[in-house]
Every structure is written in C-alpha cells, then in structure tokens.
Amino acid sequence: MYKLIIKINVVGKLGRVWIAYMPTQLVWDKRFFVVFGQNASRCSKQVASPKSHGGEKLIRCLVIGSACSHSHPLPYLEKKKVYFLARSISLLSSLSFPLALSSPTNHLYSLAAMSIFEYNGSALVAMVGKNCFAIASDRRLGVQLQTVATDFQRVFKIHDRLYIGLSGLATDAQTMYQKLVFRHKLYQLREERDMKPQTFASLVSALLYEKRFGPFFCQPVIAGLGDNDEPFICTMDCLGAKELAKDFVVSGTASESLYGACESMYKPDMEPEELFETISQALLSSVDRDCLSGWGGYVLLVYAALLTPTEVQEKILKGRMD
Amino acid sequence: MVKMTDLPTKGGFSFDLCTRNQMLLDKGVQMPPFRKTGTTIVGLVFQDGVVLGADTRATEGPIVADKNCEKIHFMAPNIYCCGAGTAADTEAVTDMVSSQLQLHRYATGRESRVVTALTLLKSHLFSYQGHVSAALVLGGVDVTGPHLQTVYPHGSTDTLPFATMGSGSLAAMSVFESKYREGLTREEGIELVAEAICAGIFNDLGSGSNVDVCVITKGQTEYLRNYQLPNPRTYISSKGYSFVKGQTVFLEQLLLLVSKLVHVEAIFQLRVDEWQYRINWGLVPCLC
Numbered sequence: 001m002y003k004l005i006i007k008i009n010v011v012g013k014l015g016r017v018w019i020a021y022m023p024t025q026l027v028w029d030k031r032f033f034v035v036f037g038q039n040a041s042r043c044s045k046q047v048a049s050p051k052s053h054g055g056e057k058l059i060r061c062l063v064i065g066s067a068c069s070h071s072h073p074l075p076y077l078e079k080k081k082v083y084f085l086a087r088s089i090s091l092l093s094s095l096s097f098p099l100a101l102s103s104p105t106n107h108l109y110s111l112a113a114m115s116i117f118e119y120n121g122s123a124l125v126a127m128v129g130k131n132c133f134a135i136a137s138d139r140r141l142g143v144q145l146q147t148v149a150t151d152f153q154r155v156f157k158i159h160d161r162l163y164i165g166l167s168g169l170a171t172d173a174q175t176m177y178q179k180l181v182f183r184h185k186l187y188q189l190r191e192e193r194d195m196k197p198q199t200f201a202s203l204v205s206a207l208l209y210e211k212r213f214g215p216f217f218c219q220p221v222i223a224g225l226g227d228n229d230e231p232f233i234c235t236m237d238c239l240g241a242k243e244l245a246k247d248f249v250v251s252g253t254a255s256e257s258l259y260g261a262c263e264s265m266y267k268p269d270m271e272p273e274e275l276f277e278t279i280s281q282a283l284l285s286s287v288d289r290d291c292l293s294g295w296g297g298y299v300l301l302v303y304a305a306l307l308t309p310t311e312v313q314e315k316i317l318k319g320r321m322d
Numbered sequence: 323m324v325k326m327t328d329l330p331t332k333g334g335f336s337f338d339l340c341t342r343n344q345m346l347l348d349k350g351v352q353m354p355p356f357r358k359t360g361t362t363i364v365g366l367v368f369q370d371g372v373v374l375g376a377d378t379r380a381t382e383g384p385i386v387a388d389k390n391c392e393k394i395h396f397m398a399p400n401i402y403c404c405g406a407g408t409a410a411d412t413e414a415v416t417d418m419v420s421s422q423l424q425l426h427r428y429a430t431g432r433e434s435r436v437v438t439a440l441t442l443l444k445s446h447l448f449s450y451q452g453h454v455s456a457a458l459v460l461g462g463v464d465v466t467g468p469h470l471q472t473v474y475p476h477g478s479t480d481t482l483p484f485a486t487m488g489s490g491s492l493a494a495m496s497v498f499e500s501k502y503r504e505g506l507t508r509e510e511g512i513e514l515v516a517e518a519i520c521a522g523i524f525n526d527l528g529s530g531s532n533v534d535v536c537v538i539t540k541g542q543t544e545y546l547r548n549y550q551l552p553n554p555r556t557y558i559s560s561k562g563y564s565f566v567k568g569q570t571v572f573l574e575q576l577l578l579l580v581s582k583l584v585h586v587e588a589i590f591q592l593r594v595d596e597w598q599y600r601i602n603w604g605l606v607p608c609l610c
Contacts, residue, residue, distance in 0.1 A: 116354060205410075238354055239356050240410045241357045243380065264563065265563045267563075314578070315576075316573045317570060
C-alpha cells in the first residue's frame with residue numbers, strides 16, 4: 001500500500017520535520033518519502049540520538065496526504081542513512097512545489113481528475129454596501145481531499161484602504177501577493193502615496209496577463225475604497241480579464257454556490273452591520289455545499305463615512321468544521 | 323540563486339511558469355477555463371457611418387461570470403472595436419493598440435485611420451499564430467470614409483459592409499442577410515443591429531443579457547451603453563433577505579482604527595497664546 005506525501009511548504013511552520021519510511025519489506029526498494037518543513041537540522045540531531053523505546057530505536061513518521069493520517073512507528077534504520085536523509089531534507093526544503101510533486105510520480109492518479117484550482121480549495125466573496133465594503137474568505141487549506149490547515153490566510157492587506165483576496169492554487173496566491181506588495185512598495189516610494197484601487201486592479205491584471213501562456217493559477221478579488229470613499233470591487237480570471245462589478249464578486253471552488261447565494265441575498269446600499277450579516281450568511285451557506293472550502297470564515301469589513309474615522313473590522317466566523 | 327525576475331519587465335509576455343505548467347499538464351491536470359466572451363458582436367455600415375453592436379455576457383465555462391460586461395472597446399475617438407474570444411486577450415490587445423494609436427496621433431498630429439488600427443491588430447495577432455485568441459470587429463469613420471473590418475485570431479482580416487463574429491454570429495448573420503440593404507438611415511441601422519444582437523442573445527447560449535450599441539459618424543461618436551435591456555431581473559422579491567443583527571456567530575473580532583480625526587486648531591491656538599504670555603512676561607529666554 002503506497003502512501004503519498006506531498007511537501008506542504010505553503011502551510012508555513014510545520015514545527016518539526018519527520019522522516020518517513022516505507023514499511024520494512026519495501027525498504028529494500030530504496031523508496032522513501034520525506035515530509036519536510038522548517039527546522040530540518042534540529043530534527044537530524046534528534047533522529048541521530050538514539051531513543052530508548054522498548055529496546056528498539058524507533059522513528060516516528062507523519063504521513064500526510066494519504067488515506068491514513070495517523071502517525072506510526074517504524075523500524076530503525078542505520079544511523080548513517082538517517083543522517084544522510086536529514087541532510088537532504090534541508091536541501092530539498094528550498095525546492096519549489098513542482099519538484100515535490102514529481103518525485104512519487106505514480107501516486108498522483110487522483111490529481112488527474114481534478115482541475116488545478118481544486119488542489120487547495122478556496123472561497124472568496126466581496127460585496128459593496130453604503131460607503132463600505134466587505135471581503136470574506138474561508139479558512140481551509142487542503143491538499144486535494146485532505147485538510148492541512150484551518151487558519152489559512154487568503155485576504156491580504158495592500159494598504160489601509162485596499163485589500164486583495166487570492167483564490168486558487170495556494171502557492172501561486174502567495175507568490176502573487178509577494179509580487180504585488182513589492183510593486184506597491186515601489187509605487188509608494190516613487191509617488192509618495194498609496195495606490196488607488198482602480199490602478200491596483202490594472203496592475204494585477206497586467207501582472208497576470210504577462211504570464212498569458214504560462215499563467216498563475218490564482219483568481220484575485222480586489223476590494224478597496226477609492227476617491228470620495230467610494231467602494232470598489234473587482235475580480236479577474238487567472239489571465240487578468242477584469243470584471244468590475246457594482247454589487248458583488250466571487251471566486252474559488254465554491255464560486256457557483258456563491259453566485260447563487262449572493263444573487264438572492266444581496267441588496268443595494270446596505271449598512272455595515274447588515275452587510276456583514278449578508279456576506280457571512282452567503283459565505284457560510286455556499287461553503288457548506290463545497291467539500292474543498294470551509295472550516296470557518298474570515299470577514300473583513302471596511303467602513304468610511306464623513307467625519308468619522310475609517311473603521312476596519314475583522315471577524316472570524318464559526319462555521320461547520322468538516 | 324537570485325534572478326532579476328521581479329523587477330518590472332519592459333513589456334511583452336513572460337514565459338517563466340511554462341515549464342511548471344507543462345509538467346502539471348503532463349500529470350493530467352486540467353487547465354482552468356479562461357473567461358471567454360461567448361458573444362454576439364456585429365457591425366454594419368449605414369449611409370453616414372458605422373454602427374457596432376454587442377451583447378454583454380461573459381462566461382467562464384458554463385457559468386455566467388459577468389452579466390453586464392463591456393465588449394465594445396475604445397480604440398480612438400473615431401474608432402471602436404468589439405471583441406470576442408478570451409476576455410483577457412481582447413482587452414489586452416485592444417488596450418495595447420489603443421495606446422499605440424494615441425502615440426501615433428501625437429507623432430503625426432492627425433486623426434487615426436481605421437486601417438492603421440487594423441494593421442497593428444493583425445500584425446500582433448499573426449505573430450502569436452492564433453494563440454492570442456481575439457476575434458474582433460473593428461469599425462470607424464476617418465477622412466477616407468466609414469470602414470468596417472473583421473479580424474480573426476490568426477491574423478486574417480475582411481472588409482465588409484456588415485459583419486458578425488462570436489458564437490452567436492450565425493443567429494445575427496441570418497438577421498443581417500435578410501434585412502440589410504445599402505443606404506440605411508441611422509435609426510434603421512441601430513434597429514437592425516439591436517435586432518441582430520437580440521437574435522444572438524435569445525438563440526445562442528454563450529450570449530445574453532443586454533444590448534450595447536455604438537454609432538460612429540464623421541465627427542461624432544455615440545456609445546449607447548445598455549441600449550436595450552431585454553432580460554430584466556423580475557423574479558426577486560422586493561423585501562429581499564433580511565438578517566437580524568447578531569445572527570452570524572463569530573469567534574474573534576478585531577477592530578482597527580485606521581485614521582483618527584483630531585481637531586488641532588484649538589490646541590495650537592492655546593499653545594501660541596501660552597508662548598505669547600510667556601514671552602511677554604519674560605519667562606522665555608530670548609536673544610533680544
């Protein structure tokens with residue numbers, strides 16, 4: 001029974017690194033899979049020092065991404081081999097996502113059935129109210145059908161009055177965010193002011209279209225306050241085709257349900273409290289119908305009105321945890 | 323290895339991620355559906371100029387992504403272009419040629435000609451051998467008269483008195499073929515274009531929502547956005563959904579004050595007075 005492990009650098013700190021081995025009879029095939037995150041060197045020392053556990057030296061392994069998600073002890077291998085593997089972990093940990101996918105090639109049978117957007121799963125929605133806007137996302141990060149994190153951030157701040165949510169492949173979303181922050185900082189240095197949402201939307205569109213024949217697999221949702229505190233929302237497909245909507249925009253694997261929920265629940269010119277309720281209900285009801293997104297919600301509401309300070313509210317919603 | 327790939331590039335396409343995407347394709351991953359403009363776009367020449375028309379639906383696979391998108395793009399004050407195909411491609415190509423035409427106008431000091439736009443479009447599309455999937459109907463009036471041309475994704479062009487493109491082109495062409503004649507008046511032209519687009523909207527699944535019309539004559543251009551709305555939303559109830567405050571349960575809340583309004587004038591005045599008082603009474607060491 002093969003076990004599939006995929007590098008999950010996108011999750012960030014795994015805390016510890018575990019070396020996984022196949023069951024004894026397959027060790028001689030010299031196939032091994034590794035899970036790596038941070039602190040690889042610390043683990044190599046830990047593994048090298050013998051543990052006394054019932055007389056036999058055991059190494060625990062964490063298997064991720066397969067049918068079984070429990071940890072189980074495996075027979076000890078020679079110290080030299082272990083150390084070599086620990087070294088290679090720290091080298092391999094800097095490699096990018098595709099290489100990890102390419103090592104156990106025959107285990108990706110289930111990936112073929114899925115679109116690349118369904119690899120991580122996501123749900124994003126942004127809505128416009130009266131002098132306010134709200135942007136909401138789910139919090140699940142998965143590797144196909146396995147949930148890997150339940151506090152994943154999809155909505156990022158560009159500046160105080162501009163936020164971007166990125167759905168689709170998580171690694172591309174994070175790369176895209178880093179590129180955008182870089183470009184915005186350069187803009188701030190040159191222009192000595194923040195970027196307007198319309199300009200930012202054009203920037204995102206240009207960055208995505210630049211990769212027309214090898215695109216980033218992410219769909220951004222941009223929400224911000226423009227001139228005169230006018231709320232602005234916009235979404236794009238993965239090539240940068242802008243859709244400027246006046247009411248709501250959706251993105252992610254749950255987008256079909258979100259379209260339906262938002263169409264029925266949205267009303268123009270909602271006050272901030274009502275807008276928060278509406279967007280939360282639309283998000284929670286849509287992700288309930290999507291396996292790949294959910295595990296709570298995150299809503300960010302920005303409200304600006306004359307003679308009151310701009311208010312930003314972030315709320316974490318309680319939803320179904322399945 | 324730090325590469326200078328993050329600096330703003332000089333323009334054009336970048337093929338950085340192609341290797342990775344090809345690897346994913348070989349693994350059997352399906353490429354995502356790009357947003358297309360399923361579309362019905364039409365144009366016709368009438369006695370004073372050109373009328374362009376388009377529907378307003380943008381699709382992403384079988385889902386309607388945008389119910390009211392703009393498919394008639396600005397190229398020059400006297401030239402407009404309708405786009406069908408991949409939405410990102412039509413927008414990018416028309417924006418690029420529009421900028422090039424503006425620069426050309428600055429350089430020559432003359433009104434842009436439709437053939438200039440045509441040549442710029444077809445040379446760009448041909449050089450990408452059809453991979454930039456943009457099918458365009460270009461229309462405008464310049465010093466040489468009214469022109470209507472179609473541009474195909476591979477770079478071929480046709481000059482026609484009436485033209486249709488997109489998935490609804492057959493439905494629209496049937497209307498044109500039966501009702502078009504030379505020397506139409508402006509009202510007749512607009513009505514015929516609207517009828518052709520409606521034929522596309524109602525008979526083609528890739529086209530829908532509203533009708534946009536653009537009338538270009540010598541010296542004047544009129545962009546009639548949402549000229550007809552044959553698909554209004556009549557099914558929604560006027561009450562809508564109303565959620566009570568507190569209906570959604572949230573676990574954590576973070577309230578941030580982004581900007582603070584502080585009235586400083588009064589305080590400043592107080593400080594000035596205080597200093598004046600101190601100076602008067604010699605409490606501040608001065609050099610005078």
